[in-house]
Amino acid sequence: MTSPSPVPPRPAPSLEVAGLAFAYPDGHQALFGVDFSVGRGERVALLGPNGAGKTTLVLHLNGILTGGAGTVTVAGLPVGKKHMAEIRRKVGIVFQDPDDQLFMPSVREDVAFGPASAGLKGPELEARVRTALERVGMEAFADRPPHHLSFGQRRRVAVATVLAMEPEILVLDEPSSNLDPASRRELADILRSLDVTVLMVTHDLPYALELCPRALILSEGVIAADGRTGELLSDDELMREHRLELPFGFDPRSVTMGA
């Protein structure tokens, strides 16, 4: 494994969240003071049970939800009205359902959507699209309509749509959901080959262990634990407390990871 050690030293963190609290207009409060930071080039898993506020947190990272207390800073830029376009370019979110993410009539146009919104045109745009599709191994499918691809292929194109924006940090919401084992492995290979900061929101604990040296546990709207993924997953009491369960027969202690 080539990922850097998660401990010191971190230059300018890719993502810094401080004291983030948020309540929906209907009064339901989802976040109660979230603090964490992700260093440049790190791959971090965000774990937590259903209803812990994971999606709410993700929507704060690029300013879709705002208005609560606390701050989110992306590569030194505070998330707010002033830098919104820049922030949306820097934070690439891959949503859970690729059908939501791939809304254009063809793969190529979909990948081009982000950079074209940012003002890129002509050959430069074409080059950006080609590179992004090559990074996920989908360059042969550029002119196909997204709904003619398999689910795994759609997920990879969804990653490419975000990569085309050359983000500072890639945020993946349940990247392994609905994937068959082969697609799951292909996606893992792709994610490992990328040299961007990754925040991966997931229930899939073995996948988190495989890809992310560091993990955060979000529970009841706060960060309940922050540490090496292997250590967190081996802490039975912590896991039970936050309704996290490993698949049957899976022992994180028996897996040897490079990190």
Added chain:
Amino acid sequence: MGAGHAHRLYRHGHSPVHGLPPHTKLAAVFAFVLVVVSTPREAMWTFGLYALLLACVAYAARVPAGFVLKRLLIEVPFVAFAVLMPFVAQGERVDVLGLSLSVNGLWGAWNVLAKGTLGVAASVLLASTTELRELLLGLQRLRLPPLLVQIASFMIRYGDVIADEMRRMKIARESRGFEARGVRSWGVLAKSAGALFIRSYERGERVHLAMVSRGYTGSMPVIDEVTASRAQWSYAFALPCAALVVCLLGWTL
């Protein structure tokens, strides 16, 4: 139907007709149909010439006749309506095979049948030689309001997804022994429609989030710009121009 079905309307090919820029084709088909509609119905021979013109286009596009004819079935309801016309219309009547038919009604039936069929055939040729997304680009190029093009594009993109959801709900209903029979099943079907609406709307909201996350601020970035040369325009407009000549002849002769 939706995108998957619509995709089957398109016949892949590399004919000169396939290669024309979509907006020239759209404009040409529209002009052609307009010319056909303004032709006097009494000039019956003109409609034969129009059909011949369309046959030439189909030949150039390498679209087999059987394909077009099969797609013409869409107008069956109007054929039925047209057949009724001679019986209900007023005016002078003639006896044909012992039936008393209205002359005006016969003319009317002929008028609707001829013009409707030509219109459907022209549309079928357009849809079978132009890809969906090309059509959208063409509409955009023809100055259809961009928002309308966006809506159409989303409709086509998600038509399949939603039709799929509907199919899954149908399978789920049927696996639990439900059979749609008569008025009493309306409640169940309407509940499915309601659930489908909620799913569609919520998906719309999620799509919007995904768009905003990639820098959408209300207008679609221009990714592909279709352009047409003068030669392509004149090639596309060969059809309506020829039709116009026929039409003018029909009025004067």
Added chain:
Amino acid sequence: MHVPDGFINAPVSVAAGVVAATAVAVSLRGARRELDERTAPLAGLVAAFIFAVQMLNFPVAAGTSGHLLGGALAAILVGPFTGVLCVSVVLLMQGILFADGGLTALGVNITVMAVVTTVVAYAVFRGLVKLLPRKRRSITVSAFVAAVISVPAAAVAFTLIYAVGGTTDVPIGQVFTAMVGVHVLIGIGEAAITALTVGSVIAVRPDLVYGARGLTTPLKLRVNGELVDTPAAGPAPAPVAARSHRKVWLAGLATSLVLAGFVSFYASANPDGLEKVASDKGIDSKVEDHAAADSPLADYGVEGLTDSRISGGLAGVIGVSVTIVAGTGVFWAVRRRRTPETSPSQTSSARLGKSL
């Protein structure tokens, strides 16, 4: 009810096209105001929904089945502007892709099926919701009535267009009777399904039903263990404004209902009588003379007028009242915008779309 090419003559088709373009332009602005930047994805998805629902077949009886037209449903669920847009886009795509409905008849189809159904349904629906007690059942009932009226209203609109620009001189009285008769039946099916669908949405996500906005029960406060209403503070202005229109709505609705009921009764009771009157008075023979003149345009116009002067007149009365309802709806919606009105045309809407 998809009208093919050649059914309506060219000038009337063009006129209907202008009406349709204007309505779509107004709707584009209205939808923009309601949904802002969410317009494209939401309207697109709802259009896909309408498209899908039109394929959902409802068994009626004895092996026959009908399907939803969806205008009333769209209007109630997403509002009149977005509704017009969605149904128009569905019709546009059906015309271009499936050749379902002629390209030159697109204006007629959009005017009849997208604009008239949606606007009539929404006007009736809002009127009823304002009159009936603020309950969920009222929404369902209003949805039923709105849908049941909207479909024959579209038939009336079609008859009117046919009266002006039809290419065959089928007597207008007969067209009217046949169209409205058939569509009253279709309307009942449409209404039942629409009401049930709206009811099922309102049971789960009441916030998604556009037509039921502002129907939330007022907040309660728990004071010394008893529930009391909150003092009127927040949502006060809207109901006050609404109440002042209540009488207008009531009168308008009552008038149009009585009119519609009376006229359709009269028309369906005596269609043959009307024709008989026409032929007795020798109008028919006059018509023959005119028909001999070879201009196709003059031909239909004169015949349409003389043949069935009386029934045509009746259709006109209904048409006028429908137009008034539709016009009021549009006016009411447009007036709520504070920006001054410029003439809505294809180009201005294109510019609008670009600038936004």
